[in-house]
Amino acid sequence: MPANPQTPATGRTKTDWMGEAMQKRIARRYAAERRFKWMGLGAVALSSLFLAFLLVVMVGNGAKGFISTEATLTVDLPAATGSISPEQLTQPRLAATMASIDVRRIFDNAVQAQYGEDGARFFASTAWTALRDQLTENPNLVMSKTKVWLPTSSDIDRAAKDNSTPEAEADYATLRKAGEVRQTFNWRFLTGSDGTDPAQVGIWGALKGSLITMVVTLFLAFPVGVLAAVYLEEYASKNWLTDLIEVSINNLAAVPSIIFGLLGLAVFLQFFSMPRSAAIVGGLTLALMTMPVIVIAARNAIKAVPPSIREAAMGVGASPVQVVFHHVLPLAIPGIMTGTIIGMARALGETAPLLMIGMRAFTTTPPDGLTDPATVLPVQIFLWSDEVNRGFVEKTSAAIIVLLVFLLTMNAIAVYLRNRFETRW
Amino acid sequence: MLDNTATSSTNPKMSARDVKVFYGDKQAIKGVSIDIDMDNVVAFIGPSGCGKSTFLRTLNRMNDTIPIARVEGDITLDGENIYSSKMDVVQLRARVGMVFQKPNPFPKSIYDNVAYGARIHGLAPNKAELDQIVENSLVRAGLWNEVKDRLSDSGTALSGGQQQRLCIARAIAVDPEVILMDEPCSALDPIATAKIEELIHELRGRYAIVIVTHNMQQAARVSQKTAFFHLGTMVEYGDTSDIFTNPREERTRDYITGRYG
Ligand SMILES: Nc1ncnc2c1ncn2[C@@H]1O[C@H](COP(=O)(O)OP(=O)(O)O)[C@@H](O)[C@H]1O
Numbered sequence: 019m020p021a022n023p024q025t026p027a028t029g030r031t032k033t034d035w036m037g038e039a040m041q042k043r044i045a046r047r048y049a050a051e052r053r054f055k056w057m058g059l060g061a062v063a064l065s066s067l068f069l070a071f072l073l074v075v076m077v078g079n080g081a082k083g084f085i086s087t088e089a090t091l092t093v094d095l096p097a098a099t100g101s102i103s104p105e106q107l108t109q110p111r112l113a114a115t116m117a118s119i120d121v122r123r124i125f126d127n128a129v130q131a132q133y134g135e136d137g138a139r140f141f142a143s144t145a146w147t148a149l150r151d152q153l154t155e156n157p158n159l160v161m162s163k164t165k166v167w168l169p170t171s172s173d174i175d176r177a178a179k180d181n182s183t184p185e186a187e188a189d190y191a192t193l194r195k196a197g198e199v200r201q202t203f204n205w206r207f208l209t210g211s212d213g214t215d216p217a218q219v220g221i222w223g224a225l226k227g228s229l230i231t232m233v234v235t236l237f238l239a240f241p242v243g244v245l246a247a248v249y250l251e252e253y254a255s256k257n258w259l260t261d262l263i264e265v266s267i268n269n270l271a272a273v274p275s276i277i278f279g280l281l282g283l284a285v286f287l288q289f290f291s292m293p294r295s296a297a298i299v300g301g302l303t304l305a306l307m308t309m310p311v312i313v314i315a316a317r318n319a320i321k322a323v324p325p326s327i328r329e330a331a332m333g334v335g336a337s338p339v340q341v342v343f344h345h346v347l348p349l350a351i352p353g354i355m356t357g358t359i360i361g362m363a364r365a366l367g368e369t370a371p372l373l374m375i376g377m378r379a380f381t382t383t384p385p386d387g388l389t390d391p392a393t394v395l396p397v398q399i400f401l402w403s404d405e406v407n408r409g410f411v412e413k414t415s416a417a418i419i420v421l422l423v424f425l426l427t428m429n430a431i432a433v434y435l436r437n438r439f440e441t442r443w
Numbered sequence: 444m445l446d447n448t449a450t451s452s453t454n455p456k457m458s459a460r461d462v463k464v465f466y467g468d469k470q471a472i473k474g475v476s477i478d479i480d481m482d483n484v485v486a487f488i489g490p491s492g493c494g495k496s497t498f499l500r501t502l503n504r505m506n507d508t509i510p511i512a513r514v515e516g517d518i519t520l521d522g523e524n525i526y527s528s529k530m531d532v533v534q535l536r537a538r539v540g541m542v543f544q545k546p547n548p549f550p551k552s553i554y555d556n557v558a559y560g561a562r563i564h565g566l567a568p569n570k571a572e573l574d575q576i577v578e579n580s581l582v583r584a585g586l587w588n589e590v591k592d593r594l595s596d597s598g599t600a601l602s603g604g605q606q607q608r609l610c611i612a613r614a615i616a617v618d619p620e621v622i623l624m625d626e627p628c629s630a631l632d633p634i635a636t637a638k639i640e641e642l643i644h645e646l647r648g649r650y651a652i653v654i655v656t657h658n659m660q661q662a663a664r665v666s667q668k669t670a671f672f673h674l675g676t677m678v679e680y681g682d683t684s685d686i687f688t689n690p691r692e693e694r695t696r697d698y699i700t701g702r703y704g
């Protein structure tokens with residue numbers, strides 16, 4: 019301790035850096051740091067918990083949607099079709115031979131023989147087409163008595179997976195007495211489209227609808243959004259008109275999506291008479307919704323490019339277009355892509371505006387082009403969740419898993435591209 | 444016309460007559476006339492905020508990029524008015540190159556930094572000639588030996604002094620007629636500064652060079668002519684040796700003797 023704590027110059031008491039009050043202050047500061055660290059950790063833990071919960075519940079419920087139940091059916095084809103010679107199964111005559119076989123009747127007879135008068139109710143209504151497909155694939159089955167695996171009805175499917183109604187459980191017991199039951203991966207769910215029988219529906223139709231819609235959205239919203247942002251940032255003079263445009267775009271980004279649906283309905287369907295339920299209209303509508311998000315993100319990314327780079331380029335005689343395309347955009351592209359990911363992810367999950375333009379088409383075949391009636395994943399999920407048939411519950415969860423996988427894939431690609439474009443300074 | 448508007452050169456590369464610059468309502472340059480020729484490096488000195496950068500940027504119309512800036516008066520390059528509607532501003536900036544206060548290489552490779560200007564102006568018909576331009580420019584900027592083995596490294600990975608020489612190489616590669624430098628050494632250490640000053644000596648004669656500096660020793664070392672700016676006017680313009688040893692104006696003397704600035 020200095021003898022004279024008073025410094026003559028300022029008349030101020032000399033700061034006691036080692037004193038008790040100072041130590042207390044240091045302790046308080048450490049406590050505050052610790053508190054903040056724990057609060058941050060808590061926030062991260064809470065959000066991770068929610069995410070984990072969501073994933074566990076979704077995968078738990080949805081996993082069953084990817085499994086289908088099959089039962090055996092013994093078909094004595096030679097007896098049913100009369101004698102078919104091996105030559106009849108060779109190429110020129112094969113088609114005629116197959117056409118002559120009444121698979122439906124053979125199926126009905128075999129079911130009755132094995133499972134009794136009412137046995138058909140154990141099988142899916144389209145089970146006979148599965149038999150036909152197997153025959154087409156392997157015509158030699160016709161020559162012998164064989165055992166084939168065919169999809170069961172959705173009641174049996176549910177009874178096989180969990181507890182179900184007493185009647186279904188009873189049916190399931192009967193079925194197991196007369197034949198075998200197995201569970202296999204449900205390829206049909208990934209390759210098929212919507213239907214009325216939950217055991218037979220697939221997600222491919224909706225997935226393809228989403229894909230086409232997203233492509234339309236991206237190809238419209240991205241270039242138009244980026245060009246608008248470049249124009250507003252680099253070319254437009256600052257006046258009341260550009261201010262008005264800026265405010266409008268910011269507001270547009272906040273407009274509830276269903277209003278874009280009404281806009282799409284009024285403009286594309288009623289004014290331009292475009293086809294209802296078509297992916298092109300869905301894509302256009304979602305593009306309207308996504309564009310402002312991209313414009314805002316792109317403007318911010320462009321603003322963040324250091325002015326010194328623009329000056330450097332202009333200083334060697336780059337034209338305004340060259341400044342933008344050689345320097346500003348390459349540096350802004352990672353930021354633009356972040357905004358695009360957010361906008362596209364939002365568009366992918368959108369239901370309401372697409373319902374407004376009729377993209378809830380019940381189609382049992384996937385859309386083949388821009389104008390075919392189509393539906394998209396979230397709308398499909400919405401429709402299935404509304405079905406009375408209990409078998410749709412697990413299909414709904416399975417469809418959600420597909421939607422999440424789609425979303426994650428899309429984001430992963432975008433993040434990969436963004437990192438590739440990232441400039442290291 | 445004032446007697447200190449050195450309009451003596453017989454055949455100036457650039458000449459300015461009664462140039463006024465306004466930022467909105469505020470006048471930053473109040474009627475400056477000056478001639479710049481090929482043989483002499485011209486230094487602009489003066490206290491901060493007196494308008495050196497502003498005036499320098501009128502010479503290649505960089506002020507066009509500031510919406511509120513307005514330029515009056517005549518500036519000619521080889522007798523041609525650079526503010527006339529016939530003048531192509533993009534080509535003007537290629538002919539009147541610029542080096543900025545803070546080194547600002549593009550976040551691209553060293554090669555691409557130097558090649559950029561030559562590429563956009565179509566100065567090299569093929570890769571071999573472009574390579575030649577890049578090498579020549581780097582040699583003339585005194586950077587070749589330091590970077591010849593890593594031309595594909597990023598220009599931003601160089602040291603500050605190397606970055607500034609890269610920026611000079613980038614300006615040279617376009618083969619300009621005039622090079623404007625705005626305090627090119629203010630962000631550099633003394634060794635890097637010495638290298639740039641040496642470089643300016645070597646570039647003299649081939650290009651008309653104007654350098655802004657607030658370092659009077661630097662002005663004395665690199666320039667043959669010096670213009671002293673104060674509060675938006677050019678107070679005195681003459682041979683560097685005269686300005687520093689025998690200034691005509693009171694304000695110049697005060698400034699170079701360090702009474703203010
Ligand atoms: N972009 C600008 N907008 C408004 N005023 C400016 C701008 N640039 C410079 N000025 C003003 O012009 C005057 C001269 O500035 P400048 O040319 O940068 O001076 P110097 O380079 O000599 O330090 C200063 O008063 C400055 O505030």
Ligand SMILES: [Mg+2]
Nearest residue numbers: 495496497625
């Ligand atoms: Mg300056």
